[in-house]
Amino acid sequence: MPEIIIVKNEAEAGAIYGRCVANLIKAKPDAVLGLATGSSPLAAYRALAEIVTAESIDVSQVRGFALDEYIGLPLEHPESYHSTIRRTVIEPLGLDPAKVRVPGDALDGAPLEDGERIAAAGPAYDRAIEDAGGIDVQILGIGTDGHVGFNEPGSSLASGTRVKTLAEQTRVDNARFFDGDIDKVPTHCITQGIGTIMKARHLVLLAFGSGKAEAIEETVEGGVSAYCPASALQMHPHATIIVDEEAASRL
């Protein structure tokens, strides 16, 4: 079972992640970090950046792989996950941008109709992760419906990186990044699969606020099921779930 840590706030959670990853980079300067977008990991990235600066840790060799990307957004679109990872992780931490990849990098806004190119991008991404020696620490948020990355309910727990349709609820949740207009939210994405995520050596899932309480309950206390993709964490040998009291309120 995952280890559950209940914290007072996001800063406390961030400090735990920051210390864990800073120690990893000291021991393994070319550590491979699994990166996520969303608001949940932001305090963790800030904490890590502060430790890296305070302790003058050399991050020039650190590598990174993001979880997911929208289909159809050019890389330079401000809400593409390529741009988001650059803004929230690469720049504050001072990582080498050439060492950080996002699943849509080879697509750059290619439309869904560009089927062959889009279908090839997923397996190529999984090969790149394997060639890097696998992910050391994968940070995860969780959707209100229990999705991780963009693996919506019903996703195969053995899946690799592939194209998925976004659930209506996720498009509603994410419309806030697109002027509140759901019609501007892409309909498809490319995401690491649950099988890809499960290969990371350490998973750290962060969730805050009462809106996540039901998803966390299903993740920890429900049966392992594709209907709550995050429940696969129950089968991982080294998973840590860090939640505040609100997100833990149904446990």
Ligand code: GLP
């Ligand atoms: C998006 C991302 C997920 C993220 C989720 C929750 O759907 N693809 O990786 O976990 O949002 O976001 P937040 O942390 O902002 O609640």
